Amino acid sequence: MKKLILMVFVCFLGMQMTFAQDIISVKEFLKIKSDPNVVLVSARKPADYKKVHIAGAININHKDLYKATPKSTLKSSAEIAKILGEKGISNNNTIVIYDNGSGKYSGRMYWILKYLGAKDVKLLDGHMKAWRMARKPVTKNPANRQATTFAVNLNKGAIASIVQVKKASNSATSIIVDVRAADEYNGTKESKLPKGHIPSAINLEFxxxxxxxxxxxxxxxxxxLFTAAGITKDKEVILYCESSVRAGIVYLALTSALNYPNVKVYDGAMFEWAASEIVQK
Incomplete structure (x- = not known):
């Protein structure tokens, strides 16, 4: 009987660890914080970082990783790798990311790093809110790390092109998920973009x-949540929003927490879709 209970406990623990593999609590983070291989990244806006941040955190502004056009799409992998290396991040580090609590910016950084082939990326559960609640050290002093090399190993299965999205919009084996708010999806919110959403896309706000x-x-x-929305493991899942910044946290939930095998982020998002001639053909 004792052996059976032990086996059940071990299985349960294994399930919890699998679920939490890319999510780390404040308590868990404190156990590894002093490890020189661990890099803490604030994905908050630079102005917020300057006011106060978790002691030891470096700051990476997701906007520094984008091209000018199409808006908010990623720079080349070589350019991003250079920026990460200069910040002291290699693909072999354990990288822990946080933001103010929205999950937008940390999720975006998470997806970018996973796409580039970083081996161990985690989000601090509860972000800055949880850190403050735990009354752990904060500072205004910027942190710096010695420059290193980030070796890119692209995960091409994590990104979708506009051609793939157009194909998916007419495929029964794919599902496109708009992670914007309902009024953006429905086109009732004032926006510089054309109103509405990609054809056949469903709405599930991040x-x-x-x-x-x-x-x-x-x-x-x-x-x-995902089952009720019809987002099942047997389908290719493509996520997007206005610029796909909000898609990252949903990507993490699907891939890390639920082990969905085929999840992509449409990096061009509505900015590219609305401006492209491809969708008119």
């Missing part, structure tokens, strides 16, 4: 994968 404490919802809650 905020729904987190709870009120800025923590990722449980595996059971997430699975119920």
């Amino acid at each position: 905020k729904n994968v987190m709870n009120s404490k800025a923590k990722l919802k449980s595996k059971e809650e997430l699975q119920a």
